[in-house]
Amino acid sequence: MLTHSTRRWLAGLGVAGALVAASAGPAVAQESDVDLAVYFPDVTIAADSAGKVEYPTVYSSAPVVLHDLTVRYDYTALAGKVTVTDEDNSECTTPEANVLVCTLPYEVGIEDEWGTTGLFEALVAPTEDAADGVEGALKVSVSAKGFDSVSYESRVRVGEGVDLAAGPETTRSAAPGAKFTAPLAVRNVGETTAKGAAVVFYNDHGIRADKKYSNCTYVDDELRTCRFDEALAPGAGGAATLAYALGKDTFAPGSEWGEIIWMTPAEFEDFEAYLNSNDITIGTPGTGGDLDLAVSAASARVSARGSQADTQPDNNATHLEVKVTGKNSTDLEAIGAKLAGGKGAEVPATIGFRNNGPATLDYGRSGSSVTHMEVEVPKGTYAAKVSDWCFPVKGEEWGEPGEPGARKYSCYTSSFVKAGEQETFDFVFRIDEVIANAAGTVKINVPCECDGGFYQDLKPANDTAKILVNATGNGGGEGGGDGDDPTLPITGANTALFAGLGAVLLAAGAAGFVVARRRRMRFVA
Template identity: 60%
Template structure:
């Protein structure tokens, strides 16, 4: 059976989509109007270290396979200051001239709108004795049938420092709706004073900011960053306390997770440039008091972390009590003459009281099955739905099926619904033709929800050309629902922590390698 579609990467690289440099691929090389997108992050490396492993981030406006791909790194502007060398894990690079590294990929590269990092990895390192240097790195991508695409990044060499998070996972417990505080810990295990730092928060949806501090930024109730100007002395540990409220719609019993990652002020500037290129806001400052640390206005040279592997802290909140969820199927009622095209809007509603959150497992919260009414043919299906062909599944969005399996998104918020549109052609008018719509169906694949509070409303129907008063509807009210549509098409929710992994900020790169076109 089919595992969750690889398009469903809503965390990590799943949020890497349309970037800012684009070029069209000729129709002879790929489908018309496909755009290839390239980004390479700004980088701050520490002097007298082995440097950082970095790679471009690439995406395409629709799935495409590229061949004979090359990435040219021109670091001549950094001559005598920075070296760019091949990462041992790649193995296909040469140096055709001083200050240039040319890397080729002998395999096919599959790109889609979700993005891909980890290709053409290189090591960026300062030369011996270099510090406080700045220059440009010019990155050029080309492939068969593709016009060259160039991106220019800034590389800085800074003083080496070491930031470290808590060594053990912090574990607490709380009930839905209860306030709690999580300790924020940073230490300087190195020998050099850290002059300014930023904590990035990767917070689960269920944890909402209580106090909104003036030196932290927020997107709604989601805490994203906290900036500290205080100097951190060598060998010293610093702590603060961050206030949250566990949402009343938190599923219970269960677990909620949070992570923090520390970076220097210069490394945050690099990451902020990436967010800006994506059109993503780092959040708005809070209006409350400053979070514990005082401001230091002294001038600072760039700094870079010498050991980014120890920057992380993790938190686990055990959710106590009982707080379940009722998912109700949504059907539709249609009317059409022979030859007409009609649209069936089906799906499910989360009646609460709890939100279902599968973002960290990157799996759908539930699975749906949609039957096609007699006398109609599917001529347009959602990309999140695949036709059922015996023991196998067809392609995402494939028309012509008689039964479909649909994958829900990774987050279903209490009080909202998720819907899918099927375009049907009425081939023959059949009175009261019905096609079942079922939620919470079993699946030998990732995710799913099988502890529904009211299984009786897990089934609805698509009803075509009804002769009586019945409707397709769903749930207890029998109608198609009027709540906002928030389904797989729109709820691409991932924190900035996922973006951090995507571009390798802090020395960590999450790679997703695919050598062939996406096949569901």
Template identity: 60%
Template sequence: MLNPYARRLLAGLGVVAALVATPANPASADLSDVKIDFYFPDVTVAAGSPGKVESAILSASRPVVLRDVTMRFDFSGLSGKVIVSEPDDFGYCTTPEPSVLLCTDPFEVSLEEWGLAGILPVTIAPTDGTDEATGKLKVTFSAAGVDPLTRESSVRVGEGVDLAAGPETETSAKPGEAFDASLAVRNAGTTTVKGSSLVFFGDHALRAGEKYRNCTYDGDHLRTCNFDEELAPGTDYRASLDLVLGKDTYAPGRAYGEAIWMTRAEYEDFAAYLAEQGVSTGEPGTGGTLTLTTGRRQARAAQADTDPMNNHGLITVTTTGKNGSDLAAIGDKLTGAAGAKVTATVGFRNNGPATLDYTRAGSSVTYVRVGVPEGTTVVEAPESCAPVKGEEWGEPGEAGGRSYFCFAGSLAIAGEDETFDFTLRVDKVVPNAKGTVEVNVSCQCDGGFDHDLKPANDTAAVLVNAAGGGGGGTGDGDGGLPVTGAQTGLIVGVGGLLLALGVGGFVLSRRRRTRFVA
């Protein structure tokens, strides 16, 4: 149920993996032209706790498969204060010298540009009797054919506290209507919490009313808030958000918002990760200050949450009224001599009035089928499209197909297009060679839209070397081939692999290539 912002930054606890993954490319003997990099997060752990499990995020300048990936953890700068160990005793790590842990992955590791986390995780824990400490963890990465790289991570041992999100808030509104939503948090521990932060993930439908000066916003969407108030043990606190349900919200239905509470120290660790990744939480608001209902300000020391499992709050908004969507197919008109390469840009437009937001499910808003015109061959296909080979499916982006099945994104904003570019080679000139684009194609997959306001425009033509001024363009229902039967026996691995980042027990999302399985 996480939106794209959440998938880029952090999500619920644990690892979610619901895709069929394949290595990006065969291993290369020569890695001299590949830039490998990694990042290991800063971490704050609670004194007297079992610590946190963390892992590096690996990336490569192009898809590559690595062997003998090794991570060396030197925690001598925290000797006697922190211990770095192998979680669950997998047997991949050794201790060649005091305050050093050496871990080697026995499996191949496939990397792509957007990175991969969860490789060779370690537990970072305070030693008995350590109440406060700060130091550096030196992490060195190496692999067969790759020069070693070293990075430093800041590690803090802080006072243990327990923030717990309040109960779910439920309300209702119609598109365009303002409403108040309460975010609740409780200090469930026995130690005063000296300042807190929240990261907010709201559906596209949830827009900010007032933009508070202690919060940040991406356009009209709330992202983070920082509170200076101290939270007394055993006490409940609330902040009332001024929100608006967007006029383009689909109705009837539901919209969701999630708040994840952190200590200020844990938020600092998370903010450092975002800065490293070049991700912005947006701009501060210029309105009043959002406050928790009780509490007073106090100087802060490092604190860490002892139970991140209870840090998630939820807002549920029942969207009332009736506000639907019309998805219209987009075709194209091309001209080319024999041997020429031409690009067909096809897809669909959301004519609105409602935006379709399937990002919490991580599924496509719709599925598109593209029929290739006679006399042409696909020489380049989008990675989100796979050729249909009878009852089997080829690989994403595979050339040479006669029919393609394409997966749309999870968010189709009213008034905007989503298109796919196919490079076609004109093998021979066939006057009025015709292909088709069909939107809202049935599929035994997650997602898909089946309440289209105007099914008549779900099909459009792709014309090559049209005679007499005929054209493709937006579907109008007059000249496309009909959708002939549902796709059956299709199991599709889609979505993102949510990999452990470990900031306060949360996870980072990274997309990986998928394959289509019949």
């Protein structure tokens, strides 16, 4: 069951459905300026099994729309041992032996560095003649109208079939900053001895490792993986106890969740190769000694492994729920700007919000925005350049992302904002009419009949900030917030007119997103 975090560090979240429907995405580059690439994961399948379904990922060096996208699977190196088929053959043909070719009759857009996946699912399956130890290359090629073909070779292995089953779901209770333990359990419910096991964790931000083991890997205090050499005979179970703590910045009351997914060592190698291809790390080993997997039946350490694959992945996952007790909320504060310039000046502004703490907001499991933010453009100015994460509000409809010229914008914020960090959006305002103390606003925690949003703010009074243009005196004028607020970045294109303001560009919000608003996660698919 791969929900959000196969999800946090496995699956790339897209924009919420309403936003996708409302937007056409950023402008695309000319074909001559774009390079394509393709990736297909290494696959380990069990002999005498139905095989596994995998997907290619198609990348481009810039946003582009592809026509006649074609994927070619060449499994000649595995002839007679492995087949590659598509369950929906309406778009696929077999022009020659051991080759599958699939072409889409419609356009495919690639918007960002994460590429596009889910197209042309390929069922990689063993033949009756396949046996443990078979290994070969699957060549996957991608082409499109106006583009040269690009290829990638994936490794396919055939191994023994085993069936690892995760332990039961676990519930714990703890307050922010408190320590707790949770069981880690697996059982071999198959008929073949499992030659070791690996486990992958998808924990929410609040769940931190209190002890770091040498056969597990971590990024900071986040537990990511553990590997075990213990063999599990048919019917045998293995158990260990994990030491955790809740982060002091965990929101309360609420719940933190962790997913635990077991796999064979060979499947873990395939998974790690996928992460490496995306420059994603599983972390570094701990220094606290091994986490032992106590096995319920006689077993031995595995000295040499053959390839094994799980034949029933549906029972590989379980959950940990930590009910967070007490009260620990946070203060989100709007960030406005002061602009200075003469008629016709185009003035940059960095606006948004900061999380003053003490709690981190983590909506990663739903993928929804931590807050709903609106920007009202100051009177006499024109939004000449708009963040790609902001949409013009036209009555009850939204325009295109980054579309200039609107009077009001709604901005799509991330699903994770750590205490002490801020999230910003870049605009450029053109001053069409010089009006002293003209003011627009940045509003956060705006009510919305949609998912997400934050409505337990510790200081609602700072949820609105001004975008103040050509302030005079004490900066009074239209809009919310204090015109003399020292947190407002002051920007200007004509300092001669407003020397008293010291009109300089202050880079508020340089942190922005560490990765990207739509893909803010630690492990990504």
